[in-house]
Amino acid sequence: MGRLDGKVAIVTAAAQGIGRAVAEAFGREGARVIATDINMDILSELKGKPGIEIRKLDVTKKEEIEALAAEIDRLDILFNCAGYVHHGTILDADEKMWDFSFDLNIKSMYLTCRQFLPKMIAVKSGCIINMASVASSIKGAPNRCVYGATKAAVIGLTKGIAADFVGQGIRCNCICPGTVDTPSLRARINAQPDPEQALKTFLARQPSGRLGKAEEVANLAVFLASDEASFCNGSEYKVDGGWIN
Numbered sequence: 001m002g003r004l005d006g007k008v009a010i011v012t013a014a015a016q017g018i019g020r021a022v023a024e025a026f027g028r029e030g031a032r033v034i035a036t037d038i039n040m041d042i043l044s045e046l047k048g049k050p051g052i053e054i055r056k057l058d059v060t061k062k063e064e065i066e067a068l069a070a071e072i073d074r075l076d077i078l079f080n081c082a083g084y085v086h087h088g089t090i091l092d093a094d095e096k097m098w099d100f101s102f103d104l105n106i107k108s109m110y111l112t113c114r115q116f117l118p119k120m121i122a123v124k125s126g127c128i129i130n131m132a133s134v135a136s137s138i139k140g141a142p143n144r145c146v147y148g149a150t151k152a153a154v155i156g157l158t159k160g161i162a163a164d165f166v167g168q169g170i171r172c173n174c175i176c177p178g179t180v181d182t183p184s185l186r187a188r189i190n191a192q193p194d195p196e197q198a199l200k201t202f203l204a205r206q207p208s209g210r211l212g213k214a215e216e217v218a219n220l221a222v223f224l225a226s227d228e229a230s231f232c233n234g235s236e237y238k239v240d241g242g243w244i245n
């Protein structure tokens with residue numbers, strides 16, 4: 001028996017990294033998973049995995065979110081994973097980059113929650129999990145100023161939704177990973193002038209001596225999405241190998 005048997009889940013940014021690991025884990029635990037992304041080439045690698053169906057969804061496009069919502073009768077789990085890491089200080093971020101980061105990292109969650117929450121409220125049951133980060137209101141990390149501001153907003157959004165809808169059977173939590181080995185992290189490392197040194201710098205700040213794995217974040221997501229987490233609401237959950245302690 002799976003821990004998510006009979007549940008319907010949407011996962012955004014499911015083509016790679018943490019979103020993909022979460023979609024696969026939800027499917028293995030018995031959920032029907034609508035795995036979404038803008039990159040259909042990579043997303044299609046999930047075809048045929050247990051419980052998974054794939055669908056294009058750009059989370060910055062309100063009309064695409066509305067179209068998906070119109071197709072779905074019931075939703076038990078919304079996992080908002082899409083996010084972009086701006087590298088640099090506030091002085092490196094022009095207004096375009098600021099707006100892009102906020103559109104993708106937080107406005108997208110505003111848009112999805114407004115579409116899918118009413119379906120959950122109608123049946124007085126539902127679970128929203130938002131992807132935040134320890135680089136947020138939890139910790140200021142170098143060169144993550146704009147990113148951290150968006151992720152602090154994710155924590156605020158999460159707590160606000162939890163407070164407003166706790167009486168209607170809704171749970172809303174967020175996950176705050178440390179540094180997780182994903183394709184985009186590797187790309188950020190390789191984009192540095194000295195990639196080897198950049199990897200060493202990432203590793204040097206890990207008390208565990210290693211990067212996290214997407215599957216280790218997915219384990220937490222499965223727990224939060226399951227009925228085992230029935231008393232978990234309005235919280236930010238760190239999964240960072242003891243980085244912030």
Ligand code: NAD
Pocket residue numbers: 012013014015016017018019036037038039057058059060081082083084085104131132133134176177178179180181182183184185214
């Ligand atoms: P990633 O960056 O490797 O992949 C991101 C995915 O998002 C890609 O498949 C991409 O196609 C998709 N995407 C981009 N724009 C999109 C859009 N407009 N609509 C839908 N999908 C879109 O993934 P990752 O590193 O696992 O990061 C996933 C989430 O976890 C992000 O929110 C990130 O901020 C957060 N996070 C990551 C780390 C880390 O170290 N990797 C740490 C903390 C938090």
